[in-house]
Amino acid sequence: MNEKTPHRRPATFKLDDPGVVVIGPDETTRPARGTVHITPEADPVTLPVPIEAPLVRTRRGFRWGALFWSAVGGLVLLGSGLGVVNLIEDLFARSETLGYVALAFAVAAALALAVVIGREAFGMARLAAIEKLHQRAIEVLRSDDRAESRAVVTDLLKLAHQNPQLARARAALTSHADDIIDGADMIKLAERELMAPLDEEARRLVSAAAQRVSVVTAVSPRALIDVLFVFVAAMRLIRQLARLYGGRPGTLGMISLLRHVIGHLAITGGMAVGDSLVQQVLGHGIAAKLSQRLGEGVLNGLLTARLGLAAIDVTRPLPFTALPRPALGDLAKDLLRKRDDEA
């Protein structure tokens, strides 16, 4: 329909006319020439629209926990401030030079604290913005709202602005901004343009982390080292993924992100059982036959991979609709192939 077609004249065909043949949508037989063929179409409006359920329900109502921690934090800050003031006064009483040195330290500490808090706040705001964007995109996919889809894409472009790899994709997307595209299609277009290279990279990150974990588990002498290493690798992976998709999590940001990832893992864990438990058991079984340590390594790697997938879901600013969601199966294949090669 996009190419310029000359205006076609209206036409009407009676279905019971002998020159008219009605063909079912699946029939492939070619009726006689010279007749008019009518193929009823599936109803586009009633076709199911796949929409994923919101990942983690946004909280509503008053957050008493947040109030508690804020209040406690304020008290601690006041207490330590009082302590520092006392200390500086004491030092001044003893020697003016020491007092000035302490004052300088205090000012530097306060400055650094302000910067850290600012960065944390910025990081949290950015994570919240990404999450909000994700919700809005889901909303648009459902409502097909054209104006809102434009707003989402504009925000997404702003978010992606810092990533130099996406310069061309951004330009392509901007050029479509004025075309007549339905809301949901616009989101899908944005996903294909902007998210595809990032998804590729994310997949690479996850499978690299999973491989590292499985190797370390296989060769590490002590269980404690495994646990520590898995934890560190997981944190690193989540941070990398968040950065990849445009987040800038600080320490607090990482904590909230970790909570979301684990929450998401808890929700999707049940769904994932069907598709991957078999593979896990199988992988574990075969590898375990080769060696017990190797089996544990593969298992840990798979767990890391699953964590990474959950982290992708949480940190990605758009839901998976046009592009396939990376499945554990693909990553597990990478993992096993690598292990087999090395074994």
Place this chain on the structure above:
Amino acid sequence: MAPSFSDLVEEARLSARALLDYGDSFFNPTVRLGVTGLSRAGKTVFITALIHGLTRGGRFPVFEPYATGRIARARLAPQPDDAVPRFAYENHVRTLIEERRWPSSTTDISELRVVIDYQRQNGADRTLTIDIVDYPGEWLLDLPLLSKSFEQWSAESLALSREGPRAKLAAPWHQHLKTLQPEGQEDEQAALAAAKLFTSYLRACRDERFAMSLLPPGRFLMPGNLADTPALTFAPLDVAIDGSAPDGSLWAMMRRRYEAYKDVVVRPFFRDHFARLDRQIVLVDALAAFNAGPEALHDLEAALSGILDCFRIGRSTILSSLFRPRIDRILFAATKADHLHHQSHDRLEAVLRRAVAKAADRAEYAGAAIDVVALSAVRATREAQVARGREKLPSIIGTPAPGETANGEAFDGESEVATFPGDLPENPEELFNGGFRGLSSTASEQADFRFLRFRPPLLERTDGDVPALPHIRLDRALQFLIGDRLQ
């Protein structure tokens, strides 16, 4: 024009009313949904489908509170105004489903109240009341008269009647007009004759071949209970805009009656039904205008912008909802979208967007949310691809209403046809520049568009239960109009 005393009184009455309503809705949240549309735009069908979908359960995937199951139920409730007839929802559904006929055109105002029991997203149980009013679309054309004097209106009506295809239809009235002397003695018989000729000219303009929209005053076409009263016995005169009428002249009589018409008919209608709206859907039947020709399209545009000027649009604030309620969401809907293949819906939306561009800009500037949608409250057709030789035509299949004709063939209302109505242009300006031929200027074989009227769909009944009506984007319209009130 400085506001006159009667305008101020009217304003005060509206504010008092608003305050009263606010008190009510404080305890019982209410949305007044204005279903606006010229005659034959499909108001009655829209309201029927909306109520049916809400109360009997429809397929509404996009209407979030409904799709996620937060709406426990919706029920009909006694309406608030005791003097207004009840909207005959049950009859209309029966007509639609059993007789497979569209409800006949609305002749009088009616009202219905729907109460929705729902659970908020945070879990609290709430109810929302929706008041819906149905009225003859012709009456809507009166609203722009509120701000016009008799002389202004005369001049505009006359100018309009001398243009394009209207001139031919207005010829008998014009002839009679020449014999009238506005400044002469008042004459009841002359006024009667003029009103009669003027009315028949308006009626002629409404014919499917012309499909004119801008035909005030509306009660001339749909008099309700005021037929033959002096308030409906007047007609435009050929008088100067700034002239003044001598006492006892025909001009003075006509002017008095025109003012009486505004006082008796237009002001109460506006006060009771339009000054209090919260949300508004404007239904527009653009397809009839495509059938008829470019003049009808321009007429439609002018009529819509005149009507929309009368509404009070803008972002709601506490103060405004206390004294001067505003419409904060407007949805422009191109109805009968089922008469087109869905590939063309975007183009239909573009045409409508172009037709209401001025009104929409103004509303957006005032802070109201605007959306444009191609919808069909009751979907009468299926879609199909027709292959004729090498040509592939995106078409629709349905049962045309008895008496509809195409290619010189009349349909009996039983057999199904597949029809391709003609390509809408990619750029809506082409239509507004008069680049197409309609029934008003050419024979039906030559017209660029042919939108047949279809009968309502044949629905499968499941043992005694009233089936859900199929629709196109009715759920999206609902989500836009009341979705935010059901959060």
